[in-house]
Amino acid sequence: MHWRSRMRIELIVNGTTHALDIEPRTTLLDCLRDNLGLKGAHAGCEHGVCGACTVLLDGVPVRSCLMFAVQAEGNQITTIEGITPGQGELSPVQDAFCETHGMQCGYCTPAMILTAHALLNANPNPTREDIVEAISGNICRCTGYAQIVEAIALAAERLSGANRAKDAS
Amino acid sequence: MKAAPFEYVRPRSVDEACDILAGDENARLIAGGQTLVPMMAMRLARPTRLIDINRIAELSFIRDEGDHVAIGAMTRQRSAERDPLLAARLPLLARAIPWIGHAATRARGTIGGSIANADPAAELPLLAITLDAELSYRAGHASQTIAARDFFAGAMTTALPQDGCLTGVRFPVWRGRIGTGFAEVNARRSDFAFAAAAAQVELDPEGLCKRIAIGIGAVAEAPFRLAAAESKLVGMTLDQARVMDAVRAALADIEPMSDPHASPRYRRRVAAELAARAIAEARADALEKPHAH
Numbered sequence: 312m313h314w315r316s317r318m319r320i321e322l323i324v325n326g327t328t329h330a331l332d333i334e335p336r337t338t339l340l341d342c343l344r345d346n347l348g349l350k351g352a353h354a355g356c357e358h359g360v361c362g363a364c365t366v367l368l369d370g371v372p373v374r375s376c377l378m379f380a381v382q383a384e385g386n387q388i389t390t391i392e393g394i395t396p397g398q399g400e401l402s403p404v405q406d407a408f409c410e411t412h413g414m415q416c417g418y419c420t421p422a423m424i425l426t427a428h429a430l431l432n433a434n435p436n437p438t439r440e441d442i443v444e445a446i447s448g449n450i451c452r453c454t455g456y457a458q459i460v461e462a463i464a465l466a467a468e469r470l471s472g473a474n475r476a477k478d479a480s
Numbered sequence: 481m482k483a484a485p486f487e488y489v490r491p492r493s494v495d496e497a498c499d500i501l502a503g504d505e506n507a508r509l510i511a512g513g514q515t516l517v518p519m520m521a522m523r524l525a526r527p528t529r530l531i532d533i534n535r536i537a538e539l540s541f542i543r544d545e546g547d548h549v550a551i552g553a554m555t556r557q558r559s560a561e562r563d564p565l566l567a568a569r570l571p572l573l574a575r576a577i578p579w580i581g582h583a584a585t586r587a588r589g590t591i592g593g594s595i596a597n598a599d600p601a602a603e604l605p606l607l608a609i610t611l612d613a614e615l616s617y618r619a620g621h622a623s624q625t626i627a628a629r630d631f632f633a634g635a636m637t638t639a640l641p642q643d644g645c646l647t648g649v650r651f652p653v654w655r656g657r658i659g660t661g662f663a664e665v666n667a668r669r670s671d672f673a674f675a676a677a678a679a680q681v682e683l684d685p686e687g688l689c690k691r692i693a694i695g696i697g698a699v700a701e702a703p704f705r706l707a708a709a710e711s712k713l714v715g716m717t718l719d720q721a722r723v724m725d726a727v728r729a730a731l732a733d734i735e736p737m738s739d740p741h742a743s744p745r746y747r748r749r750v751a752a753e754l755a756a757r758a759i760a761e762a763r764a765d766a767l768e769k770p771h772a773h
Binding site for chain 2: 316318334335336338341356357358359362365368371372373374376377378379381382426444445447448
């Protein structure tokens with residue numbers, strides 16, 4: 312059998328287009344980590360159970376271990392490295408995670424934060440149930456869920472407060 | 481946890497995908513990939529060629545066809561979950577789709593992929609059986625249809641030919657005073673079901689059962705209907721004791737699957753309870769609706 316062992320593709324990650332020469336069997340997760348050095352996407356179970364590898368594909372959380380990089384051509388991919396407003400700054404969601412201590416070992420944290428970003432984009436005023444449902448596919452083995460939920464609720468409160476202030480001005 | 485090497489192709493049409501499939505018995509179609517990719521990572525599946533049908537536009541749609549709603553095979557579960565037409569016309573699907581996996585797997589997972597994958601515990605095959613869906617597929621450039629009841633042959637086994645590509649599913653729309661119910665038991669919400677039940681009822685103006693469909697999933701190797709219970713319940717009030725007697729009797733001859741999480745006895749017992757809950761939920765749902773006209 313003849314192998315076309317490698318393929319040339321272009322991936323749009325955090326707004327930048329990268330030309331890559333990769334094997335089709337490379338998952339999006341491995342490509343982000345090993346080819347692009349974006350280690351914030353964490354390799355946990357590598358078969359779709361833990362959610363640690365979650366990235367945003369066109370703004371929607373997906374498991375990056377459950378698709379091959381070649382499949383993501385043309386999609387907007389966002390990793391944890393892409394959500395800060397600027398160098399050395401944190402997003403409001405990241406700030407909230409720090410303040411409520413929404414992490415212990417940190418392994419699930421990038422995925423939790425990306426999932427929270429997607430939730431708050433779609434639903435600026437989530438109920439506790441909405442938050443729990445949104446992160447239900449992300450496992451935290453330190454079981455620090457209470458503070459994670461608290462962090463997302465705090466971020467939601469601040470973001471909607473900020474919007475109100477802007478509207479009022 | 482790394483897939484074996486394969487060649488990747490991305491055809492533009494269903495016919496092109498089928499041609500490639502027909503010419504290579506080691507090729508596999510990939511839709512959402514939420515089962516196939518982990519199978520490949522664990523090397524339980526080793527296709528030498530992966531035919532990606534994700535970009536084939538003709539496979540993504542939700543269409544009102546009057547007495548049916550047709551859903552394209554590549555329609556994401558996430559899109560179906562949010563579709564207003566589907567919520568209005570196929571309320572049983574709207575109720576059950578949030579039970580499929582997690583939000584992040586529904587973002588990639590597809591309606592047709594789950595049906596073609598035929599996992600005994602999957603919700604979509606159960607819904608297709610419960611509502612008597614009709615499946616369409618393409619093979620050798622010819623379009624074919626098959627009833628869901630003839631499609632599921634066993635665990636992960638279907639009647640789809642080797643060179644066939646599932647293209648869509650048509651669900652019949654029920655008119656009148658209808659209600660829906662869905663119940664599932666698993667270790668954690670969104671994990672694989674140990675047993676699941678789906679029910680759709682139509683009540684007459686007096687509140688008696690005019691029509692009912694009851695489906696059971698994750699209990700046998702393929703989802704099935706409680707046909708004996710359905711015929712006993714038509715024309716009756718759906719009171720708890722009558723429903724329980726009917727579903728228990730209908731489950732008596734089933735040989736449930738066994739695994740370390742759920743014994744056959746447990747599966748039979750919990751299936752009866754879940755069916756009764758789904759029917760009670762469907763009845764309450766229908767009673768809230770105005771009378772048929």
